[in-house]
Amino acid sequence: MILSEFKAALSAHPDSNLVFVFDDGDTIPADFHVTEVGHVVKTFVDCGGEKRVAESCQLQVWVAANDPEHRLSAGKLASILELAREIVPSDELPVEVEYEGCVISQYQVSGAEFRDGAIRFSLVDKHTDCLAxxxxxLEGANCCGGSGDGCC
Known part of the structure; x- marks a missing residue:
C-alpha cells in the first residue's frame, strides 16, 4: 500500500480507531502510539554489483507499559502524517510499520478494510531475496533450494 492509499483510508473514516493486523490474525495492542514517521532511504549494491535504492514511509509503532486507555484515531494519525510532509517527499512511497514484539521487525502495509467501526490495516512480513x-x-530459484513450496 502506498502512502496516498493509506491517507485515503484515514480520511474516509477520521473518527475511527485503527487496528494493525498481522498475517496470522494477531493484532498490535489497541493502545499503540505512532512515535515516528520517517522517510527511509536504503542505498545498496546487490550481489551482482548493481547499485539500487529503496525508499519507504515508515511508521514506528510503540505500546506504552502504562497507557492502556490510549487509542489513536484515524484523524489524529492523518494529522501526524501531515506534519511529516516536509520530510516524506512523495505519497507514492510504500508504507511500512516498525514494531517491537520479541524483536524489532518491519512489516509492509498491504491493504486496509473498514470493519466493526475500525480501519484494519493488514501487515505482511518482509522477506530477504537475491536481487541478482x-x-x-539462480534464475527461477525460490528459497528452500527452488522447491517452490515457499520459504522454510
Whole structure:
C-alpha cells in the first residue's frame, strides 16, 4: 500500500480507531502510539554489483507499559502524517510499520478494510531475496533450494 492509499483510508473514516493486523490474525495492542514517521532511504549494491535504492514511509509503532486507555484515531494519525510532509517527499512511497514484539521487525502495509467501526490495516512480513539471480546463476530459484513450496 502506498502512502496516498493509506491517507485515503484515514480520511474516509477520521473518527475511527485503527487496528494493525498481522498475517496470522494477531493484532498490535489497541493502545499503540505512532512515535515516528520517517522517510527511509536504503542505498545498496546487490550481489551482482548493481547499485539500487529503496525508499519507504515508515511508521514506528510503540505500546506504552502504562497507557492502556490510549487509542489513536484515524484523524489524529492523518494529522501526524501531515506534519511529516516536509520530510516524506512523495505519497507514492510504500508504507511500512516498525514494531517491537520479541524483536524489532518491519512489516509492509498491504491493504486496509473498514470493519466493526475500525480501519484494519493488514501487515505482511518482509522477506530477504537475491536481487541478482541471473548474475548469481539462480534464475527461477525460490528459497528452500527452488522447491517452490515457499520459504522454510
Amino acid at each position: 539471480k541471473e548474475a548469481c546463476g
